[in-house]
Amino acid sequence: MGRNKEKQWPYYLIFLGVFLIFPFSLFQYTKYILFLVNMTAIGVIGALGLNILTGYTGLISLGQAAFMGVGAYTVAILSTRVGLPLWVNLPAAGVVTTFVGIMVGTPSLRLKGFYLAMSTLAAEFLLEYVFKNWESMTQGIQGLFITPPQIFGMPINNDRVFYFLSVTLAILGVIGTRNLFRTNVGRAFIAIRDRDIAAELIGIDVFKYKLVSFAISSFYAGVAGGLWCYYMTIINPEAFQLSISIDYVAMIIVGGMGTLWGSVYGAAFVVLLPEAIQRIMEVLQPVLHMEYTFAAFKQIVFGFIIVVFLIFEPKGLSEIFSRLGNKISNLRRKEDRIARGPRE
Amino acid sequence: MENRPHLEIYNLSLYFGGVQALHHVDLKVKMGALFSLIGPNGAGKTSLINCISKFYKPNEGKIIFKNREITNLRPHQVARYGVSRTFQNIELFKGMTVLDNIKLGRHIHLRSGPLAGMLYLGKAKKEEDALEEFLDREILDFLGLTHIKSRVVATLPYGLQKKVDLARALSAKPEFLILDEPVAGMNREETQDMIKHILEIKKAWGLTVFLIEHDMEMVMNISDWIAVMNFGEKMAEGTPDAVQKDPEVIRIYLGHSSTGG
Amino acid sequence: MDLLIQVLIAGITIGSIYSLIAIGVVLIFKSSGVINFAQGSMVMVGAFITYALVVQFKIPILISLLLAFLISGVMGMIIERSVLRYLTGASLISIIMVTLGISYVLDGGALATWGSSNFTFPKLFPSFSIQLGGIKVSSIYLWSFLTSMALLVIFLLFFKYSKMGLSMRAAADNQKVAVVLGISSKKVLSLTWIISSAVATAGGILLASVSALHVNLSYIGLIVFPVVILGGLDSIAGAAVGGLIVGVLEAISGVYIAPLLGGAFQQVAAFAFLLIILLIKPYGLFGTKEIERL
Numbered sequence: 001m002g003r004n005k006e007k008q009w010p011y012y013l014i015f016l017g018v019f020l021i022f023p024f025s026l027f028q029y030t031k032y033i034l035f036l037v038n039m040t041a042i043g044v045i046g047a048l049g050l051n052i053l054t055g056y057t058g059l060i061s062l063g064q065a066a067f068m069g070v071g072a073y074t075v076a077i078l079s080t081r082v083g084l085p086l087w088v089n090l091p092a093a094g095v096v097t098t099f100v101g102i103m104v105g106t107p108s109l110r111l112k113g114f115y116l117a118m119s120t121l122a123a124e125f126l127l128e129y130v131f132k133n134w135e136s137m138t139q140g141i142q143g144l145f146i147t148p149p150q151i152f153g154m155p156i157n158n159d160r161v162f163y164f165l166s167v168t169l170a171i172l173g174v175i176g177t178r179n180l181f182r183t184n185v186g187r188a189f190i191a192i193r194d195r196d197i198a199a200e201l202i203g204i205d206v207f208k209y210k211l212v213s214f215a216i217s218s219f220y221a222g223v224a225g226g227l228w229c230y231y232m233t234i235i236n237p238e239a240f241q242l243s244i245s246i247d248y249v250a251m252i253i254v255g256g257m258g259t260l261w262g263s264v265y266g267a268a269f270v271v272l273l274p275e276a277i278q279r280i281m282e283v284l285q286p287v288l289h290m291e292y293t294f295a296a297f298k299q300i301v302f303g304f305i306i307v308v309f310l311i312f313e314p315k316g317l318s319e320i321f322s323r324l325g326n327k328i329s330n331l332r333r334k335e336d337r338i339a340r341g342p343r344e
Numbered sequence: 345m346e347n348r349p350h351l352e353i354y355n356l357s358l359y360f361g362g363v364q365a366l367h368h369v370d371l372k373v374k375m376g377a378l379f380s381l382i383g384p385n386g387a388g389k390t391s392l393i394n395c396i397s398k399f400y401k402p403n404e405g406k407i408i409f410k411n412r413e414i415t416n417l418r419p420h421q422v423a424r425y426g427v428s429r430t431f432q433n434i435e436l437f438k439g440m441t442v443l444d445n446i447k448l449g450r451h452i453h454l455r456s457g458p459l460a461g462m463l464y465l466g467k468a469k470k471e472e473d474a475l476e477e478f479l480d481r482e483i484l485d486f487l488g489l490t491h492i493k494s495r496v497v498a499t500l501p502y503g504l505q506k507k508v509d510l511a512r513a514l515s516a517k518p519e520f521l522i523l524d525e526p527v528a529g530m531n532r533e534e535t536q537d538m539i540k541h542i543l544e545i546k547k548a549w550g551l552t553v554f555l556i557e558h559d560m561e562m563v564m565n566i567s568d569w570i571a572v573m574n575f576g577e578k579m580a581e582g583t584p585d586a587v588q589k590d591p592e593v594i595r596i597y598l599g600h601s602s603t604g605g
Numbered sequence: 606m607d608l609l610i611q612v613l614i615a616g617i618t619i620g621s622i623y624s625l626i627a628i629g630v631v632l633i634f635k636s637s638g639v640i641n642f643a644q645g646s647m648v649m650v651g652a653f654i655t656y657a658l659v660v661q662f663k664i665p666i667l668i669s670l671l672l673a674f675l676i677s678g679v680m681g682m683i684i685e686r687s688v689l690r691y692l693t694g695a696s697l698i699s700i701i702m703v704t705l706g707i708s709y710v711l712d713g714g715a716l717a718t719w720g721s722s723n724f725t726f727p728k729l730f731p732s733f734s735i736q737l738g739g740i741k742v743s744s745i746y747l748w749s750f751l752t753s754m755a756l757l758v759i760f761l762l763f764f765k766y767s768k769m770g771l772s773m774r775a776a777a778d779n780q781k782v783a784v785v786l787g788i789s790s791k792k793v794l795s796l797t798w799i800i801s802s803a804v805a806t807a808g809g810i811l812l813a814s815v816s817a818l819h820v821n822l823s824y825i826g827l828i829v830f831p832v833v834i835l836g837g838l839d840s841i842a843g844a845a846v847g848g849l850i851v852g853v854l855e856a857i858s859g860v861y862i863a864p865l866l867g868g869a870f871q872q873v874a875a876f877a878f879l880l881i882i883l884l885i886k887p888y889g890l891f892g893t894k895e896i897e898r899l
Contacts, residue, residue: 060698107884113697114640114838118830119883122876133868179464183472184447184454186461191437191448198435201397202512203423203452212458242827246705253702258439296717303709310703311691 019167023160034159036272041166042227043267047251048173049220054249055257056181057213058193060113063104063120064248066127067218069240070097071225076144076235077137086149086156090226097222098215100127105214109207124242131237143236146229156230166227173220178260180216189213190258250302254309256318265317273305274298349408350375350520350552351396356405358391358576365391366402367576373520373554373569378546380555380563383573384596389556390432392573393522396554397429398422409520423452428518430509432525432556438498442489442508445497446479449515483511487541503534510538514545521546522554527562535559539566564588572596607740612856618746618815620852621753626808626825627832627844628760629801635839636773636797639689640697642704644805645826646711651677651806652726652813652822653715659727666729673810674803681802682795689798708823715820726813749811756807757845764841773797828855831879851875 023034050064071093078089108119131138138144148155156162180186188209191199200206229235247270255266277298313320351373358366366388373379381389394400396407398419407415409425428449436445454475456468484490487507497505506526513521526542527535539562546553557563563570564584571581572593580590587593626648633641654676658669684707692703730748734741764770773793775786812822832851836843859871 054698060701107880111883115834115883117697117701118834118879121827121830122880122883125873125876126880129868129870129873133866135867176462179468180458180461182464183456183461183468184451185456185458187440187444187448188451190440190444194437194439195435197399198431198437199448200419201399201423201429202449203420203516204448205418205420216458246702249698249702253698257698293717296713299709299713299716301713303706303711303713306706306709307688307703310695310699310706311688314695314699 023163031159034163036275038159038162038166038231040268040271041163041170042224042231043248043251043271044170044264045173045220045227046224046248047255047263047267048177049217049224050248051252051255051257051259051263052177052180052189052220053213053217055252055259055262056186056193057189057210059109059210059213060117061120061217062117062242062245062249063124063127064217064221065240065242065244066124067097067101067221068225068228068244069127069131069235069237070100071222072229072235072240073131073138073144073225074222075226075229076146079146079149079229080144086151086230090223090230093226093229094219094222097218097225101214101218101221102211105211109210109214121242124245128237128241131240138237141236141238143234145234148230148233157233162231166231169223169227173223174260174264177263181260185209185212193258250306252316253306253314254316256316259316259318261321262316262318265321269317273302277301348375349373350377350410351554352406352408353392353396354406354408356392356395356402356407358388358395358400358402365576366395369405369573369576369578371571371578371581373552376550376552377568378553378555378566380557380567380570381573382557382560382563382570383579387573388576389573390524391576393429393524393554393556396422396427396522423516426519427522428513428516428520429522430506430513430524430526432528434505434509436497436505436509436512439496441494441496442500442511443476443479443484443493445508446483446489446511446515447475449512450475450479452516479515483515486545487511503530506530506538510541517549518551520552520554524556525558526555527557527559535562542566608860611740611742612860613853614742614746616853616856617849618750618852619856620849621750621757622808622811622815622848623825623828623832623852624845624848625753625756625804625811627829627836627848628757628841629804629808630829630833631836631839631841631844632797632801632804634833637689637693637794639700640704640838641801642701642826643684643708643711644801644829645823646708646715647677647681647802647805648809648812648825649820649822650680650711650715650809651802652809652818653719653820655806655810656724656726656813656818657719666727670729670810673806677802677806678799681798685795685798708826712820712823715823719820721820724818726810726818729810729814745814749815752807752811756804761841761845769796828875831875831882834879835882851878854878
């Protein structure tokens with residue numbers, strides 16, 4: 001294993017190089033790719049949060065979008081009404097959402113399985129209602145504009161500037177999650193998912209840890225929502241409805257529940273899929289006379305893919321890739337053995 | 345073996361709807377003893393230890409551990425008092441590795457919170473390193489589990505899983521160890537191996553052991569004191585010799601000699 | 606007072622339709638432990654299929670109805686055979702997501718086929734005006750209510766007394782024993798889905814008759830959850846009672862509470878109510894509590 005770690009640092013260097021240089025390239029589609037990466041980065045952060053809660057701790061949540069909304073509105077309100085800077089607002093979005101998460105979680109986490117899911121569903125609808133109707137704070141369905149703060153003289157919602165922020169935060173999110181599951185808190189989460197009664201009996205305060213999981217998950221969601229607000233510069237309740245929560249659940253299922261890279265693969269998949277469909281449809285149908293057909297087709301493909309994954313590979317892309325990786329390394333080992341020749 | 349009681353149970357009763365699982369049970373376990381609880385299936389043995397672990401809340405009675413009443417604690421609090429247990433049905437976290445399962449046993453001694461954990465470098469890393477070193481030194485090597493520490497539990501055979509269950513219970517370094525049928529389903533060799541480990545660790549750490557078992561030979565050979573239960577009541581108790589000769593006990597086991605199983 | 610009566614009538618009518626739709630969900634849960642998040646989509650698609658048969662294909666109403674039930678029943682069976690069968694024993698989140706995936710496919714299909722406009726549902730019942738006290742009530746409310754209630758009673762009787770109903774309950778209760786007794790759980794499962802889909806179609810028809818036909822009808826699938834939680838996930842009688850309560854609650858919220866709180870509170874009223882229930886009596890009025898053993 002140590003051998004592998006030594007061999008990895010050139011890859012890290014290459015990755016770092018690409019990461020730093022790409023946004024400045026003159027490739028025709030750079031701006032578009034940056035946009036996709038930015039959207040994926042936001043998705044990764046949200047998916048990491050949901051995966052901690054649902055994939056690792058086994059608590060179903062259908063309210064991830066609403067929590068992102070809390071983060072987004074926090075950023076918007078702090079930015080426009082109080083005039084606080086980004087480096088305050090973004091963490092604040094995480095913290096405020098954590099509080100909301102704890103408030104929602106404290107009564108809900110006594111419930112299990114389906115009933116917990118329903119409780120989060122209720123939270124999703126009720127928060128949506130608040131977004132739509134607390135007009136003095138959120139401007140309701142009209143939406144809330146923010147003036148994007150400037151970084152080095154450029155607005156935060158510039159694709160290149162935002163890219164450095166979002167990807168850095170996504171990487172930090174991944175590292176934080178990976179570390180979490182190397183320690184006792186993370187292990188406790190998994191224990192709760194696998195056998196919560198035994199976990200309680202060996203000394204884990206299950207309710208407390210469920211709440212901690214909910215809190216961490218909410219923090220991630222809040223930061224993702226705050227980033228969304230800074231990138232879109234206008235937010236309205238529609239961006240945080242149930243279908244978005246379902247998108248996030250789809251991300252962790254397609255990506256791989258309870259795996260680190262699953263959140264990344266899943267986010268990339270769910271963000272890129274509609275874009276791919278749109279490009280394909282643009283190529284295939286020069287005459288799109290029914291504008292809702294794209295939405296319909298997107299829905300059908302999305303639903304179909306979820307069903308297909310659940311039937312054939314419920315462990316998601318991370319399992320598929322890991323098997324592929326094993327096959328490749330087995331092949332390489334075979335080649336090594338053949339190259340070395342027969343042993344005595 | 346001292347004469348102070350480690351665990352005292354007074355008048356313990358437990359009902360499930362109309363079924364009475366435990367009926368006014370009194371027990372005292374002395375410090376450092378190897379105390380065995382035997383009885384036919386359904387006698388209430390597991391219900392009793394589930395009451396001690398607080399998985400069940402008794403309807404009547406008191407449980408006192410080292411002079412402190414623990415009857416009304418929440419389940420996770422009992423572990424902090426130095427009580428550890430294994431499970432009849434193993435109850436390991438099957439998707440995790442052997443090492444992670446055992447690490448979880450030591451959860452109550454670990455102090456890193458979520459923030460420290462996510463940061464890892466510093467407090468959490470130190471704790472994890474110390475944890476691994478402790479486990480390698482005192483648990484894994486002792487139970488012969490070092491070679492499988494990275495294996496996922498679900499892939500292990502039954503006998504090894506039972507060992508991991510024991511390792512998990514031991515990793516908290518308890519003073520009071522409850523073993524719920526630790527050799528059930530094991531062959532002769534595995535049973536002897538398990539007995540050896542239990543006796544060794546009991547001696548090395550000065551543990552009090554509370555054992556539930558059906559293997560009569562094992563129970564008679566290693567116990568300091570035996571209590572017999574039937575239909576939720578304590579029928580008899582005493583030294584292995586006394587219990588073997590007790591007419592009530594013989595009647596309960598009807599035809600089972602002391603060497604039967 | 607007049608307003609209150611109108612509100613109650615609307616509430617009870619919609620509520621009875623909720624009950625009907627909820628029974629489909631309860632049925633599937635009782636027989637397989639699956640929670641069907643696609644029920645709302647099946648309600649909507651069932652209504653649209655009926656619409657298509659009557660209005661677009663101009664088939665006589667009675668035959669259209671029969672065909673609609675048949676087609677939706679077959680659809681339900683196909684869903685069960687081609688998807689759910691591969692997910693027996695899967696985790697709850699997988700089941701929820703797979704039924705959501707199915708609902709997306711159905712919703713998308715309906716959107717592509719019929720578009721996202723409002724359609725007027727054909728009049729299936731004789732139309733007249735009823736005088737209740739001082740108010741005029743459209744007969745469609747009465748017809749919907751009567752139909753729902755009739756179907757509900759038929760269901761209750763079917764499950765309690767008929768041989769097939771007993772078999773289904775047996776299979777739901779203890780699959781292994783049922784198999785030994787000669788009850789094919791596979792057949793029972795398929796039948797459950799067929800009935801559930803047909804019921805969804807009935808609900809869709811009534812719903813579209815009382816309000817309007819639009820692809821958004823599938824959202825009813827979500828309101829069904831407060832109903833089944835109130836009534837108990839595994840209780841048919843509970844679904845019946847729960848539906849009425851939720852329906853009335855929604856109607857009252859819309860008229861009396863929404864103006865106080867602002868916005869369309871009635872849309873979330875059921876869920877606010879759901880939260881309260883979850884905190885007090887999570888297993889509902891009639892549900893059975895799960896006991897965990899170690």
